[in-house]
Amino acid sequence: MRKRLSESLLYQALVVPLIRLFVFVAISLLVIGSTILLLAALFNRPVAGGTTLLQFVIRTLPQVAIDGLVIGFLYAMIALGYTMVYGVLQFINFAHGEIFMVGAFIGVEIMLALAIPSTAPLMLIMAGTLLAVVAAMMGSGLLAVTVERIAYRPLRGAPRLVPLISAIGVSFFLQDAVRAIEGLLNNAFYRNYPSFPVLNQQIPIASLQVAGEPVQMQIQAKVLFIIIASLLMLTGLNFVVNATRLGRAIRAVAQDRPTAALMGVNVDRIIMLTFLIGGALGGATGVLYGIRVGRIDPYLGFIPGIKAFTAAVLGGIGNITGAMLGGIVLGVLEGFAGAYLSQFTGGAFGAEYKDIFAFLILILILMFRPTGLLGEQVGQKA
Amino acid sequence: MKFYRILMALTVFSLLLAACVPAATPAPAAKGTIKIATQSPLSGGQAALGEGIKNGAQLAIEQLKGPIEALGFKVELVPFDDQAKPDVGVANAKQLVTDPDILAVIGHLNSGVAIPASETYKDYDLVMVSPANTNPCITDRGYLVTHRVCGRDDVQGAVAAEFAFNELKVKTAFVIHDKTPYGQGVAEFFKKRFEELGGRVLGFEGTEEKAAFDPLITAIQGVNPELIFFGGIYDQAGVFFKQAREKGVQAPFLGPDGMDSPELAKIAGEAVVGMHYTTVAGPPTIYEGAKKFIDDYKARFGRDPEPFSAQAYDATALVLKAIEAAIQEAGGQKPSRKAVAEKVRATKDFQGITAVVTFDERGDPVKSKYFVIEIVSGNPDEWGKNPLKKTLELTPPPLTPELKAACGVR
Numbered sequence: 006m007r008k009r010l011s012e013s014l015l016y017q018a019l020v021v022p023l024i025r026l027f028v029f030v031a032i033s034l035l036v037i038g039s040t041i042l043l044l045a046a047l048f049n050r051p052v053a054g055g056t057t058l059l060q061f062v063i064r065t066l067p068q069v070a071i072d073g074l075v076i077g078f079l080y081a082m083i084a085l086g087y088t089m090v091y092g093v094l095q096f097i098n099f100a101h102g103e104i105f106m107v108g109a110f111i112g113v114e115i116m117l118a119l120a121i122p123s124t125a126p127l128m129l130i131m132a133g134t135l136l137a138v139v140a141a142m143m144g145s146g147l148l149a150v151t152v153e154r155i156a157y158r159p160l161r162g163a164p165r166l167v168p169l170i171s172a173i174g175v176s177f178f179l180q181d182a183v184r185a186i187e188g189l190l191n192n193a194f195y196r197n198y199p200s201f202p203v204l205n206q207q208i209p210i211a212s213l214q215v216a217g218e219p220v221q222m223q224i225q226a227k228v229l230f231i232i233i234a235s236l237l238m239l240t241g242l243n244f245v246v247n248a249t250r251l252g253r254a255i256r257a258v259a260q261d262r263p264t265a266a267l268m269g270v271n272v273d274r275i276i277m278l279t280f281l282i283g284g285a286l287g288g289a290t291g292v293l294y295g296i297r298v299g300r301i302d303p304y305l306g307f308i309p310g311i312k313a314f315t316a317a318v319l320g321g322i323g324n325i326t327g328a329m330l331g332g333i334v335l336g337v338l339e340g341f342a343g344a345y346l347s348q349f350t351g352g353a354f355g356a357e358y359k360d361i362f363a364f365l366i367l368i369l370i371l372m373f374r375p376t377g378l379l380g381e382q383v384g385q386k387a
Numbered sequence: 388m389k390f391y392r393i394l395m396a397l398t399v400f401s402l403l404l405a406a407c408v409p410a411a412t413p414a415p416a417a418k419g420t421i422k423i424a425t426q427s428p429l430s431g432g433q434a435a436l437g438e439g440i441k442n443g444a445q446l447a448i449e450q451l452k453g454p455i456e457a458l459g460f461k462v463e464l465v466p467f468d469d470q471a472k473p474d475v476g477v478a479n480a481k482q483l484v485t486d487p488d489i490l491a492v493i494g495h496l497n498s499g500v501a502i503p504a505s506e507t508y509k510d511y512d513l514v515m516v517s518p519a520n521t522n523p524c525i526t527d528r529g530y531l532v533t534h535r536v537c538g539r540d541d542v543q544g545a546v547a548a549e550f551a552f553n554e555l556k557v558k559t560a561f562v563i564h565d566k567t568p569y570g571q572g573v574a575e576f577f578k579k580r581f582e583e584l585g586g587r588v589l590g591f592e593g594t595e596e597k598a599a600f601d602p603l604i605t606a607i608q609g610v611n612p613e614l615i616f617f618g619g620i621y622d623q624a625g626v627f628f629k630q631a632r633e634k635g636v637q638a639p640f641l642g643p644d645g646m647d648s649p650e651l652a653k654i655a656g657e658a659v660v661g662m663h664y665t666t667v668a669g670p671p672t673i674y675e676g677a678k679k680f681i682d683d684y685k686a687r688f689g690r691d692p693e694p695f696s697a698q699a700y701d702a703t704a705l706v707l708k709a710i711e712a713a714i715q716e717a718g719g720q721k722p723s724r725k726a727v728a729e730k731v732r733a734t735k736d737f738q739g740i741t742a743v744v745t746f747d748e749r750g751d752p753v754k755s756k757y758f759v760i761e762i763v764s765g766n767p768d769e770w771g772k773n774p775l776k777k778t779l780e781l782t783p784p785p786l787t788p789e790l791k792a793a794c795g796v797r
Contacts, residue, residue: 305598344606356603
């Protein structure tokens with residue numbers, strides 16, 4: 006680390022991660038977007054709707070990029086939970102998707118209990134949402150700590166597969182526990198987030214002409230809210246990990262647990278706090294996800310959980326910056342595949358194949374970089 | 388001593404029981420029990436419809452078991468939860484065929500579950516009467532055991548296409564389906580007829596996505612269709628409709644009978660106002676003689692009947708009649724499953740709530756009603772007020788070897 010970068014703690018902990026995120030986003034979008042454009046130009050032909058493939062791509066590209074980014078941010082926030090736990094314990098916490106799901110349910114119950122009228126002023130809606138996010142962070146964080154205490158700590162020192170199986174068990178347990186509780190309380194185990202017209206409205210960003218094609222860029226108010234919330238949380242986490250005593254302790258435990266313990270770090274406490282932070286992030290993401298998709302059920306954690314885990318591996322598991330990058334890349338890839346696969350293949354492969362396509366790219370990346378995009382240090386741990 | 392005590396307790400208990408039973412009830416089931424099973428999703432996102440099927444069958448058994456009980460049999464309902472999943476439905480089927488008392492199955496809700504499960508019923512001659520399955524292959528395989536009291540998707544999809552082209556006057560459509568035999572089936576029939584009429588299908592996409600539809604919506608916006616047809620079920624479609632409207636998609640929506648649940652309005656709210664759906668099961672209010680059913684159902688279960696409840700009631704009533712006839716033919720003994728299936732197939736002019744059922748040679752009603760309904764309110768409580776735009780009575784296409792082959796039967 007050169008001197009001038011570390012001049013100011015605040016600069017390093019808050020501005021650097023933001024710049025880094027921005028660079029990631031820009032590079033991912035540029036690389037993937039220009040590949041798509043290039044492909045469209047190469048295989049240009051008329052498609053359904055009376056346009057050519059290239060026109061279709063130009064017209065929709067910005068919107069697809071925004072949508073992909075939002076999914077990417079959500080994946081990134083879940084991926085952080087996987088990667089932090091892996092960092093300190095070298096163990097995949099497969100129950101993390103369910104921690105995220107529980108957060109979504111805590112959030113929806115708070116929002117429904119508050120019963121904010123759908124035409125309420127924006128400030129009131131924001132306050133209610135904030136309350137739901139905070140409650141979900143507390144609930145999910147505590148749940149993650151409890152799970153660690155009950156299901157993982159007694160198995161510390163056991164072969165690595167044992168806590169993994171325990172985690173899978175916890176994940177089934179949580180799914181069905183939430184299903185049972187919601188079923189008993191509401192006679193149905195899925196819930197709908199209240200819908201607010203203010204948050205649903207589209208905010209136009211830009212309207213321009215590219216190569217004679219009208220390009221509309223707009224963003225939904227709630228999506229903007231999600232992006233801002235996730236940026237805040239990602240910078241917050243970076244600050245905690247890189248600029249506080251707690252963060253230093255977490256990094257120390259991640260690097261070498263026995264030595265950290267010898268240096269006076271309370272390892273159990275640090276592991277607990279890692280779960281607390283990861284769980285809280287997951288819970289907050291759950292609420293944001295719920296607000297975005299509207300309807301939630303106890304099984305919603307599975308697929309995003311798997312994808313976030315993949316994002317963590319793609320970025321280099323154990324690496325916090327890598328998790329963010331992995332999430333963004335995966336989200337953008339998926340968004341592009343979902344929107345364009347059908348038109349590019351002439352309807353032979355539809356949007357239904359988007360996951361296959363996205364994961365194919367992932368396998369290719371991992372073949373050439375087995376430690377993930379940013380994961381140089383993985384090999385050192387054992 | 389202990390034995391003596393138990394005996395005494397038993398005696399006292401049975402005396403008490405005898406004292407409670409009024410003298411007028413028919414003699415206790417001397418000849419055994421006849422069970423009718425239901426298979427429908429009782430948990431999961433489609434539980435509302437599945438529960439409605441179970442309740443409809445239960446009400447029918449409670450009200451109409453008299454004649455069979457008079458013949459000396461107890462009649463029971465055995466509800467199974469197929470979770471709307473093919474594997475669970477088949478596992479249930481394998482379990483229920485082993486109970487010799489089960490003589491008929493009422494179900495399922497999902498064609499994708501009914502088709503594999505009925506392969507098991509077929510092997511054991513166990514008759515299935517479906518209140519809701521619309522996929523042609525339910526009956527087109529030509530099995531003795533498979534029946535339905537509702538219409539078919541090939542007809543329903545064509546009805547939807549004709550409505551879109553002739554009445555909504557749209558010339559282009561984007562078709563989405565849920566990749567199940569039901570959703571994809573009806574979507575393909577819609578596409579086929581729509582193109583035959585001269586319309587253009589701008590996209591045909593299957594998706595299992597239940598949460599984030601953004602990429603699909605953007606792709607739709609890119610081709611700007613005049614209509615969006617969703618071949619699927621409300622729990623998935625509702626989320627899609629809501630997100631599409633929120634993202635500014637203006638094209639009207641159209642869907643099959645999978646849209647028919649107040650849950651759709653609960654999920655999507657204002658987004659579905661103005662959309663149409665076709666159905667094989669009109670709201671109970673439009674059928675003559677349904678008033679008593681609705682009142683009884685409300686009194687028994689404390690809520691309005693779900694869309695397929697009345698059909699489930701009819702299916703069960705029809706099965707009870709067939710069982711009664713089979714018992715009589717067997718000389719008062721418990722009939723074989725095959726005899727029951729044959730009696731069901733021979734049903735003629737059965738007066739149900741929703742239809743007069745006469746089965747054709749493959750188990751379809753010779754005439755079925757098809758409806759087009761408009762959604763006028765985003766309030767789930769006002770679901771029953773959605774007006775009927777169109778009613779058609781149509782016959783299924785004749786069973787040809789091609790239809791059979793399309794279902795994988797040679």
